[in-house]
Amino acid sequence: MSLISKLIVKPGSxxxxxxxxxxFHGPYKSEKDAQKHLDQQSxxxxxxxxxxxxxxxxxxxxxxxxxxxxxxxGTCWHVxxxxxxxxxxxxxxxxxxxxxxxxxxxxxxHPHVPADGNVAIFNRSHYEDVLxxxxxKMAPGKVIxxxxxxxxxxxxxxxxxxxxxxxxxxxxxxxxxxxxxxERLDDPMRQWKISEGDYSERALWDDYxxxxxxxxxxxxxxxxxxxxxxxNHKWFRNLAVGSIVEKTLKDMKxxxxxxxxxxxxxxxxxxxxxxxxx
Amino acid sequence: MSLISKLIVKPGSxxxxxxxxxxFHGPYKSEKDAQKHLDQQSxxxxxxxxxxxxxxxxxxxxxxxxxxxxxxxGTCWHVxxxxxxxxxxxxxxxxxxxxxxxxxxxxxxHPHVPADGNVAIFNRSHYEDVLxxxxxKMAPGKVIxxxxxxxxxxxxxxxxxxxxxxxxxxxxxxxxxxxxxxERLDDPMRQWKISEGDYSERALWDDYxxxxxxxxxxxxxxxxxxxxxxxNHKWFRNLAVGSIVEKTLKDMKxxxxxxxxxxxxxxxxxxxxxxxxx
Numbered sequence: 001m002s003l004i005s006k007l008i009v010k011p012g013s014x015x016x017x018x019x020x021x022x023x024f025h026g027p028y029k030s031e032k033d034a035q036k037h038l039d040q041q042s043x044x045x046x047x048x049x050x051x052x053x054x055x056x057x058x059x060x061x062x063x064x065x066x067x068x069x070x071x072x073x074g075t076c077w078h079v080x081x082x083x084x085x086x087x088x089x090x091x092x093x094x095x096x097x098x099x100x101x102x103x104x105x106x107x108x109x110h111p112h113v114p115a116d117g118n119v120a121i122f123n124r125s126h127y128e129d130v131l132x133x134x135x136x137k138m139a140p141g142k143v144i145x146x147x148x149x150x151x152x153x154x155x156x157x158x159x160x161x162x163x164x165x166x167x168x169x170x171x172x173x174x175x176x177x178x179x180x181x182x183e184r185l186d187d188p189m190r191q192w193k194i195s196e197g198d199y200s201e202r203a204l205w206d207d208y209x210x211x212x213x214x215x216x217x218x219x220x221x222x223x224x225x226x227x228x229x230x231x232n233h234k235w236f237r238n239l240a241v242g243s244i245v246e247k248t249l250k251d252m253k254x255x256x257x258x259x260x261x262x263x264x265x266x267x268x269x270x271x272x273x274x275x276x277x278x
Numbered sequence: 279m280s281l282i283s284k285l286i287v288k289p290g291s292x293x294x295x296x297x298x299x300x301x302f303h304g305p306y307k308s309e310k311d312a313q314k315h316l317d318q319q320s321x322x323x324x325x326x327x328x329x330x331x332x333x334x335x336x337x338x339x340x341x342x343x344x345x346x347x348x349x350x351x352g353t354c355w356h357v358x359x360x361x362x363x364x365x366x367x368x369x370x371x372x373x374x375x376x377x378x379x380x381x382x383x384x385x386x387x388h389p390h391v392p393a394d395g396n397v398a399i400f401n402r403s404h405y406e407d408v409l410x411x412x413x414x415k416m417a418p419g420k421v422i423x424x425x426x427x428x429x430x431x432x433x434x435x436x437x438x439x440x441x442x443x444x445x446x447x448x449x450x451x452x453x454x455x456x457x458x459x460x461e462r463l464d465d466p467m468r469q470w471k472i473s474e475g476d477y478s479e480r481a482l483w484d485d486y487x488x489x490x491x492x493x494x495x496x497x498x499x500x501x502x503x504x505x506x507x508x509x510n511h512k513w514f515r516n517l518a519v520g521s522i523v524e525k526t527l528k529d530m531k532x533x534x535x536x537x538x539x540x541x542x543x544x545x546x547x548x549x550x551x552x553x554x555x556x
Contacts, residue, residue, distance in 0.1 A: 073362065073364060076363050085355060086401060181548060189328055194538075196539055259472060261473060266463060270477075273480070
């Protein structure tokens with residue numbers, strides 16, 4: 001079974017996160033063991049994104065969700081480091097501003113979907129409205145329940161513009177989260193980020209798992225599937241996400257636009273210009 | 279004399295591009311010779327951008343101009359490869375859309391200036407309106423002439439929000455441009471980009487030089503200086519731009535925000551949680 005078919009949440013199926021091992025790292029023993037594959041992948045993604053940008057027929061939207069410290073920022077870096085920054089954009093969705101809150105929950109998201117030829121990453125997304133809002137009961141149960149359908153319809157609209165949507169749930173264990181929090185405590189560059197909430201939210205771990213499972217089970221669709229990425233090992237998380245991005249771009253079977261000019265004629269002109277030092 | 283003071287267009291001075299050597303590569307013999315400096319620079323810029331993003335008091339706007347094939351895209355890659363993509367954005371300004379043309383020339387630019395803590399790069403910019411528009415007489419001389427002042431006032435407004443503005447004119451020779459055009463001819467990934475205009479615009483080289491000189495002489499201000507970057511050698515172009523970006527970020531004397539929580543107390547809680555396997 002390929003990595004991709006192992007990690008996808010099959011539309012219509014019911015996933016239980018307890019059945020997923022966040023420590024999973026495929027056939028690789030270590031980062032060193034996977035390095036060659038990671039390097040090949042970067043080179044391949046780099047070429048594919050150039051074609052995507054040149055052809056301007058498809059676009060790619062990547063949605064990242066995961067509990068605090070699951071590695072959303074690191075995943076953005078990894079995916080984008082091989083791409084031309086001009087054709088890419090990351091948008092982080094934090095607590096809504098008053099203006100955002102005074103609109104429907106998809107209003108602030110829609111402007112950031114990628115244009116033809118582009119790649120956009122949502123670092124958190126419209127799914128916050130069925131995650132933190134559900135866990136903290138910030139909206140009535142009925143309202144939350146309706147949002148899953150609204151999200152599916154919204155993603156279908158976006159998909160209708162040749163936008164391929166990939167959604168990655170980065171899954172770490174509570175022990176790994178604690179280990180990462182402790183690392184932050186010792187890193188002067190990151191101490192400012194630490195909040196009381198980091199720790200107190202851990203008490204709601206099981207509620208979050210339930211909310212994640214509802215999101216995965218209700219919103220993994222043919223046009224916008226969810227993937228559960230075992231993310232305790234950062235290098236495996238990168239490799240898994242990269243593999244899915246690479247395969248997805250390849251499947252678009254993109255063609256570079258044909259040259260619009262007579263290359264021979266241009267070559268002749270250049271040759272002449274050099275001779276005459278123009 | 280430092281590299282920076284050599285490359286800056288001193289506000290109020292008159293620069294002649296004929297006096298600048300696009301082949302200049304400072305004290306370095308080759309890319310290999312500069313590699314260590316380039317690596318140090320990347321590591322330093324990476325740290326500084328993390329501070330910029332954390333502090334959220336300053337922002338940085340980088341404006342790139344240069345003739346076709348001068349290396350604007352490559353410069354974007356180089357500057358951004360060491361930065362967290364979440365805090366950065368590149369915006370390319372192409373031929374204005376009908377909606378853009380139906381507004382003043384700064385209307386399409388303003389929304390893309392960086393927010394506190396962010397870095398934005400303009401790949402081409404509002405300066406197109408005093409470059410291509412001047413060379414091709416797409417607006418009356420009087421209108422163009424007034425734009426220099428309007429640009430200075432606009433950049434002063436942007437600067438008033440703690441946005442540091444760096445403007446880089448990437449300067450290559452006509453021979454180097456021709457060499458790069460020829461490279462494109464032989465690269466299947468880039469042949470689609472070649473247009474008749476690439477070549478025909480070369481006939482207007484002297485007019486472009488005059489327009490660039492006017493831009494450099496009228497719009498290099500204390501709050502938004504222009505730098506002329508000798509760009510025949512890509513590695514030196516990257517090193518020069520990187521040096522100025524690094525120095526500029528350092529001069530902001532950024533401070534990481536103080537932790538908002540009692541780190542000792544958090545550490546104690548984590549320790550307890552581990553013991554009790556919470």
